[in-house]
Amino acid sequence: MPPRFVTQNHKDLQNTEGKEKEVEMEMKMEAQRDILAHRGSLSVRSWYPVGTVLAGLYSVSPVAPPPGMATRLCFSVEYRHSSEQLMVSLMRLGNLPPRFHGNVTLVEVRLLPDDRRPRQAKARGTGPDPEFSDCFVFQVKTNTCIEVPCVLMLCFCLRESSVRQAGSVCIYTKLGDVQISLCYSPSLQRLSVVFLRARGLQLLTGAGVCVQVSLQIHTQVVKSKRSCVLNGEANPYFNYRMSFKLRPQNLDEACLRFELQQPNSIRSEPPTLLGVLVLGPFMYARGPQLQHWMDMVNTPQEPVKLWHGLSRPI
Template identity: 65%
Template sequence: MCCLRRKKNKQGQYQELISVVPSVPGHSAPVIPVSQGFCARHGEIPFSLPPRCVPQNTAVLRDAERQEKEKEGAMKVDAQRDILAHRGSLSVGSWYPVGSVLTGLYSMTPLSEVVAPPLGMATRLCFSVEYRHSSEQLVVSLLRLSNLLPRFHSNMTLVELRLLPDDRRPRQAKARGTGPDPEFNDCLIFQVSAVCVLRSTLSVCVLSVEKDGKRHAVGRVLFPLEGELGQAGRVLWRDLDPEEETQCSELGDVQISLSYSSSLQRLSLVVLGARGLQLLTDAGVCVQVSLQIHTQMVKTKRSCVVEGEQDPIFNYRMTFKLRPQHLDDACLRFELQHPNDNRSEPPALLGVLVLGPFMYARGLQLQHWMDMINKAQEPVRMWHRLGRAI
């Protein structure tokens, strides 16, 4: 840069203080003064070529160059082999080693050694629950099953989770192995508010699936969440309640099979049997089934009368015409009755059961209806407790 400063001396004259051209030694690299107000041209840049040795024998030079190239190529191949041997056998092309995963760094302790099941012979489910208030999510971690019955060891184990009473879509998890102690290691998330989660119940249904797709109910766990979310992440063990060992209710239980075909718009049901009924007379037992849409009774059917006993077997099939758009508005009402010889008098009522969507039912009754919708044209069988007529 050119730096000029105006300074008036005693005689009123100006004096140059700094030289505008920097001094450059003769032996140093060339300096291009780009700030002088002009651009340097290529012709003004001094340069010099390094000395070049021209050998007298050209053939000797060619042999030396060839030997040097061969030596460099051998060194590159050796270096490539060293890299591949150090980083693994996986490579892209021939000169881009990617590496390999060292399994020793990712070894995990078997889950059976981390969470050992408590003593006992009952089939148990190992899981944990955690509620995240920031995102309003209930996180359920399925870990493993223990003491599975021997007849289920060779089948695939499937678990269906629901958040009762309002959750309509089940979450599923499949075991990663077979045997008496199949492992899951799956994490399932339910989106639920902090107010509703305390009033909810986690339903875990364990199913055994054969190779041909046939399912068998192993058992069920009903886990109320109220008071259980304080210690997040702790491992929980719960015994499965087998379907065949479920205790009868006060009025008895009834077994129903439901299936629905959307293409045929047909709802099919089979009243299989009942148990633990409180019979009043020996006149026999029958089942009356009514299809209801909103508050309107659409159709009513009645089964044949079975001789009076506490555990009658019906195996009575019924079908109803039901459009898919009414699946959320319709319900089935079951009434177990004692018929009277005098038809002018109403029959004696033994118990009532209502199966339907969330508008009419809760708990297992709601779950049975949703299973029927989700498993198209596949019969879903379940035991239900009878209630008193309101």
């Protein structure tokens, strides 16, 4: 019979309970000594079931295509200082237009200005979100991108009867600087802007360069103006003058957005953005861009001229 069914007298039960209490007290004292000896560590002296590992929780889910209708290229860039190597990994394209779903998609990667021969990757399959699994390695010394600005250019093409470019993405290590003059007249309610010149631009083609200036209030673009296209050179002189109607009560909720553009060889395609700059109050800008705007507001009727660095297009 199991022990719990064995009859015992009252004295034996008391002796058994006393021994169990002594053993329990000894275990507690030993556990306390172990805790003090380890000073914060805890030693587990028994085995406990932990169940099974659910492999699905640790699988890497595919990169979801971005929302909206814009075509996007998903890739990663890593620079390894120890080996002075630039690693470019291609993952996938997202949201290709329906007319391209049956075509084979290619991506060409090159590092300008030295790497003139493109490296090519072919998508694995067709459809709206073709996937890639390619990694390219560029040998780039640490000081190279500081002394000579570099451009990482990725172009995706469609293989039809002939290969043609369908889009491109550019990453700049240094985009260049622009010099701008601002002046505000409260009596005339007029904001005068002079886009003087640019320097160190990283032009992708010889199609020339222009600047588009937009006045924006909150999220609404009130008015946009574009300069003429200048010859393709890294340090163009614009001296492009324009003015916008702006009431004093809107000075704290308005901003100016400057876009350096290169016209596309295909007229129906949008221009290529070389860099952007936003000047405005605290709602839109920080640092020198904010200070330039505040100096203009605090010194009415006087032009304020300053150099600014371009930012990456978003």
